[in-house]
Structures are given as structure tokens and as C-alpha cells.
Amino acid sequence: MGSSRCQWGEVKWTGDMEKLWYTYIGSKKKSDPLVISESEDSENDILGSTWEDESPKPTRGKKKIDFLEPKKVNKVRPMQGKMMGFGIPSLLLGRFNPVPSHMQGCPFFYFENVAGVPNNEWDTIKRHFNGVDPEFTDSKFFSATRRPRGYVHNLPVEDRSQLLCTPPMTIFEALPDTQKYWPSWDTREKLNCINTRKAPDSLCSLIRKIFRMYEGVDIPYYRQQEIVQVCKKWNLVWVGPGQAAPLEPFEIELLLGFERDHTRGCSSMTERYEALGNSFQVNTVAYHLSPLKSLYPEGITVLSLFSGIGGAEVALDKLGIHLKLVIAVEINEKLRGVLASWWKKSGQVGELKLRSDVRELTNDALSHLIDEVGRIDLVIGGSPCNNLSGNNRISRVGLCGIDSSLFFDFTRILTFVRQAMRDRGFL
DNA sequence: AAAAGCATGAGATGAAGA
DNA sequence: TCTTCATCTCATGCTTTT
Numbered sequence: 001m002g003s004s005r006c007q008w009g010e011v012k013w014t015g016d017m018e019k020l021w022y023t024y025i026g027s028k029k030k031s032d033p034l035v036i037s038e039s040e041d042s043e044n045d046i047l048g049s050t051w052e053d054e055s056p057k058p059t060r061g062k063k064k065i066d067f068l069e070p071k072k073v074n075k076v077r078p079m080q081g082k083m084m085g086f087g088i089p090s091l092l093l094g095r096f097n098p099v100p101s102h103m104q105g106c107p108f109f110y111f112e113n114v115a116g117v118p119n120n121e122w123d124t125i126k127r128h129f130n131g132v133d134p135e136f137t138d139s140k141f142f143s144a145t146r147r148p149r150g151y152v153h154n155l156p157v158e159d160r161s162q163l164l165c166t167p168p169m170t171i172f173e174a175l176p177d178t179q180k181y182w183p184s185w186d187t188r189e190k191l192n193c194i195n196t197r198k199a200p201d202s203l204c205s206l207i208r209k210i211f212r213m214y215e216g217v218d219i220p221y222y223r224q225q226e227i228v229q230v231c232k233k234w235n236l237v238w239v240g241p242g243q244a245a246p247l248e249p250f251e252i253e254l255l256l257g258f259e260r261d262h263t264r265g266c267s268s269m270t271e272r273y274e275a276l277g278n279s280f281q282v283n284t285v286a287y288h289l290s291p292l293k294s295l296y297p298e299g300i301t302v303l304s305l306f307s308g309i310g311g312a313e314v315a316l317d318k319l320g321i322h323l324k325l326v327i328a329v330e331i332n333e334k335l336r337g338v339l340a341s342w343w344k345k346s347g348q349v350g351e352l353k354l355r356s357d358v359r360e361l362t363n364d365a366l367s368h369l370i371d372e373v374g375r376i377d378l379v380i381g382g383s384p385c386n387n388l389s390g391n392n393r394i395s396r397v398g399l400c401g402i403d404s405s406l407f408f409d410f411t412r413i414l415t416f417v418r419q420a421m422r423d424r425g426f427l
Numbered sequence: 428a429a430a431a432g433c434a435t436g437a438g439a440t441g442a443a444g445a
Numbered sequence: 446t447c448t449t450c451a452t453c454t455c456a457t458g459c460t461t462t463t
Contacts, residue, residue: 390454
């Protein structure tokens with residue numbers, strides 16, 4: 001059942017292919033119309049007549065699929081919403097509680113993590129920041145990719161500004177070469193969230209085969225929907241006729257607001273995808289950090305935790321804020337190298353201090369460090385999200401997870417630094 | 428040894444409908 | 446106001462290939 005004998009040209013649709021296809025779509029349902037469609041004769045499938053006669057029965061618990069042509073075009077979703085609406089925050093001023101007085105002032109702090117966390121962990125995060133509300137922002141308002149994130153900070157929100165160099169805001173603007181291959185029925189304007197893994201080539205060749213199967217005839221609407229579904233799920237773009245492919249690292253770099261080949265220093269493609277998937281979207285962060293420019297005309301001293309490929313540093317630099325001194329803490333040696341090479345390449349004249357592990361920044365170590373540097377103006381970073389991300393099906397256990405628990409080092413370090421600044425009269 | 432392929436859903440959100 | 450339904454998610458661990 002389901003294994004079809006129908007054949008178009010050289011390509012035969014086998015049971016194995018079908019199984020793989022549905023694995024990639026992510027559907028558990030084996031009673032989807034694909035099976036029905038190819039059980040009997042394939043002629044009707046191609047012509048689509050079967051599907052127009054078939055009245056879609058919205059059975060409970062099953063996924064409803066439109067068999068007919070779409071009646072209306074995609075609606076534009078309103079940009080505002082409730083607490084989790086991910087609007088541009090300046091439009092929502094007054095919605096957030098003010099930062100408690102004892103959390104205001106020097107040093108500023110800026111913490112980032114994924115928006116969709118289990119167990120109401122944002123409440124826990126808020127509690128560990130002494131009641132500072134997270135601000136939820138989606139990078140789709142600053143770039144061509146989605147990236148819904150929560151940011152806890154005590155930065156001023158008045159007089160924010162975006163980078164003068166506005167990034168491409170749509171897929172076609174970001175990837176103009178792909179436009180001529182984009183099927184009309186793939187109506188995406190924004191890419192989904194960049195993650196840490198590349199889509200497998202087997203999926204892309206499967207899509208190629210499907211296009212070859214329907215060579216000369218229209219691809220049925222339900223099949224178009226399936227293809228769009230996998231493209232969304234795996235963030236594929238069209239790089240040839242009927243040919244979808246994952247984003248190249250340099251494309252992700254540009255989408256996230258970095259220079260091309262920013263992560264060239266990584267030791268492998270796998271590592272490069274992983275580092276980029278874990279990174280900030282530079283323009284979004286720059287928007288939040290923009291008020292710092294007028295506050296620190298002489299330059300800024302930054303403690304950057306979980307630095308990764310240096311999204312925070314790049315954002316500050318793009319804002320034109322002079323980096324007097326950056327203490328960057330990053331456990332991956334290659335990524336420290338990426339940051340160091342950017343530091344040199346971008347002509348920084350300030351000092352870059354590299355540390356490897358936030359856990360090694362004990363109170364004693366911090367004390368020494370602060371004696372050495374004097375004053376810290378900004379503590380910034382995003383702690384590991386693997387135990388929080390919805391993509392994790394194995395160990396999505398929350399903040400207590402083996403990696404995500406490093407969050408508590410962020411607040412521990414922040415508390416110590418704030419106290420030290422207070423002791424030195426910098427508050 | 429290193430890199431890539433492959434199999435693995437729940438849970439939250441928000442729009443639309445009842 | 447309540448229900449339904451589509452949509453999306455900074456991934457992990459094992460196996461296979463290079």
C-alpha cells in the first residue's frame with residue numbers, strides 16, 4: 001500500500017522515497033493524501049481532477065490539507081500582539097514595566113536567549129535579574145530571517161536608531177540570484193530561524209526528483225504545499241530550476257549582519273553552521289545597543305560572555321562605538337580565533353582579552369580582572385540555549401540542563417561586577 | 428579521525444472560527 | 446469566551462561515509 005508504480009520519465013516514486021519524504025516533512029500521519037493519491041491511477045493525480053472532486057473532510061486530529069487552488073493570498077500578519085508579539089519595542093513603549101531602581105545604571109547589561117522556552121523559564125530568568133522584564137524582539141523586523149528572542153537589559157529605550165546601512169529585508173533582496181528560480185507558489189518573503197545544522201543533501205535531491213517526475217505537467221497543488229512545507233522547515237532556497245538547497249555559510253553571515261567569510265576561521269563546515277546558528281542577529285542587537293553611542297563617546301569597556309563569533313562586538317563596532325577594551329569569554333578555541341581575526345581585520349585599536357570559560361571567572365578571578373581593567377561599562381551575552389530550544393527533542397529540560405545552566409554564571413558574574421562597580425563609585 | 432547522514436515530536440503561540 | 450488548527454523551534458545521538 002502506498003508503494004506506487006507510477007512513473008514519470010526516468011524517476012520512479014518508491015516506497016522508500018515516500019517514507020523519506022514524510023520524514024523530512026515531519027509528519028507522523030501515514031494517512032495523508034500522498035498515499036491515497038498514488039494508490040490507483042496516476043493520470044488523475046497529474047490532471048488534478050480527483051482532487052477537485054474529493055471533498056476535504058476535516059477529520060478531528062488529522063491534518064487538514066487543501067486540495068483545491070488557494071482562494072486567497074497570504075494575509076499580512078499584524079506586527080503587534082500581546083506580550084509575546086515581537087513587535088519593534090519602540091512602538092510598544094509603556095507596555096513594559098520599568099527597570100527596578102537597583103538594577104539601573106552602570107554597568108549596563110544585555111542578556112539574550114530563545115523566546116520559546118519550556119516551563120515558563122522566562123519567569124525564572126526574570127527572577128534572577130531581580131525582576132527585569134524581558135523584551136521580546138523578532139529579527140524579521142531587522143533582516144530577512146525570523147529570529148524570535150527574549151532580551152533582558154537595562155539599556156535606555158528612548159532614541160534608539162537602526163544601523164544606517166539597512167540590511168536586505170526580504171529573501172529576494174538578500175539572495176537576488178535565487179529569484180529567477182523561485183516557483184510562483186512559494187510565497188515566502190522571510191526565511192525561518194537559522195539553526196545549527198545544514199539540511200541533508202538527500203532532501204534536496206528528493207525535491208529535484210519530484211520536479212523531474214512532474215516534468216511537462218503542473219505539479220499538483222497538494223504537492224506544491226508539501227514542497228513549500230519542507231522548504232520552510234529546512235530553510236531551503238531555490239538555486240536552480242526545481243533545485244532547492246540549504247543556505248551557504250556566507251549567505252547566513254550576510255543575513256545575520258556579518259561580513260562575508262566572517263567565520264572562515266572555523267575548522268569545518270559543520271562547526272561553521274553551528275557557530276552561525278548560535279549567533280546574534282547583528283542589526284537587531286545594534287538597534288537595542290544604539291543608545292550607548294551617545295553615552296560613551298570616548299569608547300566603551302565590555303565584558304562579553306559566551307561571545308561565540310562576536311556578534312556583540314560587531315554590533316557595537318557597526319554602531320561606531322569605540323571598543324576601548326573587550327574581555328571576551330568563549331570556550332571554543334576556534335571561535336576565539338574568529339573573534340581575534342575580526343578584531344585585527346577590522347582595525348581595532350583597543351585591547352582584546354580572551355578567556356575560555358565563564359566558570360573560571362570566579363569571584364577571585366573577577367576581582368583581579370576588575371582591578372586590572374578598572375571599570376566595566378557593559379556585560380553582554382547569550383547563554384547556551386540547547387536545553388531550552390524547541391528543536392531539542394532529547395534534552396529540552398530547561399535552565400537546569402547541562403549547558404543552559406551556564407545561565408546562572410551570567411547572573412552570578414553580573415551581580416559581582418555590579419557590586420564591584422558600586423564599591424568603586426561608578427554607579 | 429572527521430564529517431555528513433539519518434531518525435527522532437512536544438509544546439507554545441496566535442489566528443480564525445464557534 | 447472558548448475551541449480548533451496550522452505553524453514554528455540558536456538540537457541530540459546514533460550510524461554511515463569519506
